[in-house]
Amino acid sequence: MCIRDRVSTQSTGDMLRAAAAAGTELGKQAKKIMDAGGLVSDDIMVSLIQENLRSPVCRKGFLLDGFPRTITQAEKLDSMLAQDGQKLDAAFEFAIDDQLLLSRITGRLIHPKSGRTYHVEFNPPKEPMKDDVTGEPLHHRSDDNAEALKKRLATYHQSTAPVLGYYKNKNLLTTLDASKKQDEVYKKIKQALNIK
Numbered sequence: 001m002c003i004r005d006r007v008s009t010q011s012t013g014d015m016l017r018a019a020a021a022a023g024t025e026l027g028k029q030a031k032k033i034m035d036a037g038g039l040v041s042d043d044i045m046v047s048l049i050q051e052n053l054r055s056p057v058c059r060k061g062f063l064l065d066g067f068p069r070t071i072t073q074a075e076k077l078d079s080m081l082a083q084d085g086q087k088l089d090a091a092f093e094f095a096i097d098d099q100l101l102l103s104r105i106t107g108r109l110i111h112p113k114s115g116r117t118y119h120v121e122f123n124p125p126k127e128p129m130k131d132d133v134t135g136e137p138l139h140h141r142s143d144d145n146a147e148a149l150k151k152r153l154a155t156y157h158q159s160t161a162p163v164l165g166y167y168k169n170k171n172l173l174t175t176l177d178a179s180k181k182q183d184e185v186y187k188k189i190k191q192a193l194n195i196k
Helices: 012-022 025-035 042-053 071-083 098-106 146-169 182-192
Strands: 008-011 062-065 091-095 108-110 117-119 173-177
Touching (some): 008 012, 008 042, 012 042, 012 062, 025 042, 091 146, 091 182, 098 108, 098 146, 146 173, 173 182
Parallel strands (some): 008 062, 091 173
């Protein structure tokens, strides 16, 4: 059974893009920062995450994708969860060489309506630039470009990497080799969460 079938996957990127698409003030601020390759501020992220984690869809549990990205966010997340009588079970680092990540991200293709993802090299659609299911056009995200990714990586190494130590000290961190095939990485995640 898929982890996503058991708990709600909360992707901060998806939340931010949804807020940007909705044209909210928060969404406009986030889009400007994301398009420039920056990371959205703690205040914006914490507000967005708090709202989503308290929604009914997260009652059975949640998997956060892209959060926390700073020690401050990690501390605020712990505080929010403690207020609600919850705690994290695990934190995962998807370790990968920057150059390989650059290749993976810049080749990513998205079907906007369904969220299906493809890759020009590693998982190409049957027909170039068309969704395999609907035949509709695929798109590159506006922030999936080399310049924006290099800025995000620099920010990651400076601001996000210290979060790994935070979760390691709490015995929650599992480091995964993200250069491996998806099914191998997924198996390691299931093992860390004791899911059969």
